[in-house]
Amino acid sequence: MMQLQEIWAWFRSPIQFPGGISIEPLGVIELILLLVLLLWGARWLRRSTRILLSRRLDPALAYAISRIGYYVFLALGALIVLQTLGVNLSSLSILGGVVGVGLGFGLQNIFSNFASGLILLMxxxxxxxxxxxIKENGPHGEVVHLGVRYTQVRSNDNVDYL
Incomplete structure (x- = not known):
């Protein structure tokens, strides 16, 4: 009985890190469990949305809507998980703005392709x-896969273009 109390006390005792940050081992376990539940829930939502919408809408549009819902659910869920664990999100706003500007410039081409993929799907x-x-006098072929990030085109020579 005493060992269980000692183990529980260790899980509840904060570990100090430089900068005045303290983390409880129980908090780390809680974070992992919440993230696993978040990923599971997001996948379930994506699958369910695609199945339900495919009955009434075009499958490509149902796929696009389910993907958008998946990403929104993950983003909001991550914010809720961080808030639940006691992370002050207001202190991260300035850092998020700086990182957002840097990523915006660095990943401009990827965001452009992502937006183009959404437009094609919708x-x-x-x-x-x-x-x-694909281009005038360029490669041509059959569309094999249509996704948010890329479209896969297979030529008559069995060469795949993304």
Whole structure:
């Protein structure tokens, strides 16, 4: 009985880190459990949304909406998890702004491709199975996969272009 109390006391005792930061081992376990639940919930939401919307909407549009919901759920869930664990999010706002500007410049091309992928999925101008030409006198082939980040086109020579 005494060993259990000692173990529990260790889990509840804060470990001091430089800068006045103290973390309890129980808090780390709680963080891991909450993140696992968040990922599980986000995947369940994505799958359920896609199945439900595919019955009434085009599968590509249902896929796009389910993906957007997935990312929004993950972002909001991460903020809620951090707030639950006692992280002061207002102190992270300045750091988030600086990091956001840096990432915005550094990842501008990736964000552009992401936005283009969302537009293609939502407008449904290209569908899986369509035969397209990428540029004038450029590669052409059948659309094999249509995603948020890239579109996979397979040429007549079985060469895949992303």
């Amino acid at each position: 407008e449904r101008s290209i569908k899986v199975g369509d035969y397209i030409q």
